[in-house]
Amino acid sequence: MIPFNKPFIVGNELKYIEEAVKSGKISGDGIFTKKCHAFFEEKFGFQKVLLTTSCTDALEMAAILCDIQQGDEVIVPSYTFVSSANAFVLRGAKIVFVDSYSDNPNMDPVEIEKHITEKTKVIVPVHYAGVACDMEKIMNLAKKHNLFVVEDAAQAIDSYYTFSDGTKKALGSIGDFAAFSFHETKNIISGEGGILVINNPTYNTRAEIIREKGTNRSAFFRGEVNKYGWVDLGSSFLPSEILSAFLYAQLENLDIIQQKRIRIWEQYYSNLMPLQEKGFIKLPEIPSYATNNAHMFYVICRSYEERSSLIQYLKAKDIHPVFHYLSLNKSEFFLKDNSPVDIPNSDHFTDCLLRLPFYYELEESEQKSINSLIHEYFSSLESQI
Known part of the structure; x- marks a missing residue:
């Protein structure tokens, strides 16, 4: 895996x-x-x-x-x-x-x-x-x-x-x-x-x-x-x-680590851009006032169901992506003493954001496999339309 x-x-x-x-x-x-x-x-x-x-x-x-x-x-x-x-x-x-x-x-x-x-x-x-x-x-x-x-x-x-x-x-x-x-x-x-x-x-x-x-x-x-x-x-x-x-x-070795991570991030971005252009996913946006330290790479799927399906598809191919934070306003601890509050954008990221494998020793061949399988997954959706 x-x-x-x-x-x-x-x-x-x-x-x-x-x-x-x-x-x-x-x-x-x-x-x-x-x-x-x-x-x-x-x-x-x-x-x-x-x-x-x-x-x-x-x-x-x-x-x-x-x-x-x-x-x-x-x-x-x-x-x-x-x-x-x-x-x-x-x-x-x-x-x-x-x-x-x-x-x-x-x-x-x-x-x-x-x-x-x-x-x-x-x-x-x-x-x-x-x-x-x-x-x-x-x-x-x-x-x-x-x-x-x-x-x-x-x-x-x-x-x-x-x-x-x-x-x-x-x-x-x-x-x-x-x-x-x-x-x-x-x-x-x-x-x-x-x-x-x-x-x-x-x-x-x-x-x-x-x-x-x-x-x-x-x-x-x-x-x-x-x-x-x-x-x-x-x-x-x-x-x-x-x-x-x-x-x-x-x-x-901070500079060496960062150079490698930025290469990995850029390869994900360029390889997955066609899927954003087709409307299947959204890629990370870096505001003009910010720099990118390549901490992670994520994609935003169109729905909770589609993200869950993509996770299962990749895991079946021995690739382990993860979703990330659950909105804290919906946590058991918060709701114990507080009324529910509507925080829609946070809930959207909770349901749709997916983090891809990302670490210093990730090989280029492994990354190509990940990208290829994500394309393959969305191609199968496209063929069903």
């Missing part, structure tokens, strides 16, 4: 893990953690970076830093992974779901503005497929209403947004905070793992404390205090050096 995803080794991952073990320190914040922090801050212009055990943990830290209180409202797209909302629910927030654009899954700023109230405290733009939300409009709304912006950039490593004045900034460097993922399905992987980005230095010290179980341990090890203790909320959010060592080896 051609799997949906396949973890990969591209450089010195195993060598660096061995070095970490032999160094005598495999708990967090060792030499490889520091190297990863420096890489992100220097390459992407992030003010401060802290490695975490997951993107979910980074979002939970951001929720604490935003000082979420019971009843605060947080605006989140309905079409996203549960962590985007759950991190704030854990702090007592009420989640307000907004819809996507009709032609791409990112949240629509027009819908955001409709849902801002006196209780709104945070906007959480999710850069779906690594493609930027319209951050200029979102940041203008945040400034107008004095709101925090927490970028869920789980899929958005090495992706950028261009402002109307021509300024280009890395995703994750624009909001107050950002969270990235290095789960094995992402462009850069460490199995599990993530980072919290802090773009306002006011929050640097507190972020370190939250990450270290609510203690000022980091300041102690820098010699800034003569003892450390419990000073704030927190949990154990930092990863081991083994994960950091694996991650750093991947970061060293």
Whole structure:
């Protein structure tokens, strides 16, 4: 079977893990953690970076830093992974779901503005497929209403947004905070793992404390205090050096990984374009203000039934595509305490979006087989008309 995803080794991952073990320190914040922090801050212009055990943990830290209180409202797209909302629910927030654009899954700023109230405290733009939300409009709304912006950039490593004045900034460097993922399905992987980005230095010290179980341990090890203790909320959010060592080896090869992924994305796009021209599917759209980091490739089918049929057709040929998010406004957890809300574009992507196999080691011959079988499937539909 051609799997949906396949973890990969591209450089010195195993060598660096061995070095970490032999160094005598495999708990967090060792030499490889520091190297990863420096890489992100220097390459992407992030003010401060802290490695975490997951993107979910980074979002939970951001929720604490935003000082979420019971009843605060947080605006989140309905079409996203549960962590985007759950991190704030854990702090007592009420989640307000907004819809996507009709032609791409990112949240629509027009819908955001409709849902801002006196209780709104945070906007959480999710850069779906690594493609930027319209951050200029979102940041203008945040400034107008004095709101925090927490970028869920789980899929958005090495992706950028261009402002109307021509300024280009890395995703994750624009909001107050950002969270990235290095789960094995992402462009850069460490199995599990993530980072919290802090773009306002006011929050640097507190972020370190939250990450270290609510203690000022980091300041102690820098010699800034003569003892450390419990000073704030927190949990154990930092990863081991083994994960950091694996991650750093991947970061060293970021450009190589990205070049390969972009080739795969472009081959999918060019080979499947005839099916879009015939009206069978819709392909991803990249807005003029966004770049494409080739995190995933998806197609949007015409109906739930057609997508389900295509999945079964491909699986029967040993190819494993997957559908993606289920609209959170229709989740069991949300409906337990909330009335149903109509979020049509999110529901459309829930029913019709299909992700194709996409990973660094996907061979050109395998990709040709996938494309050929998708064409074959739609040709069989065409012949039935």
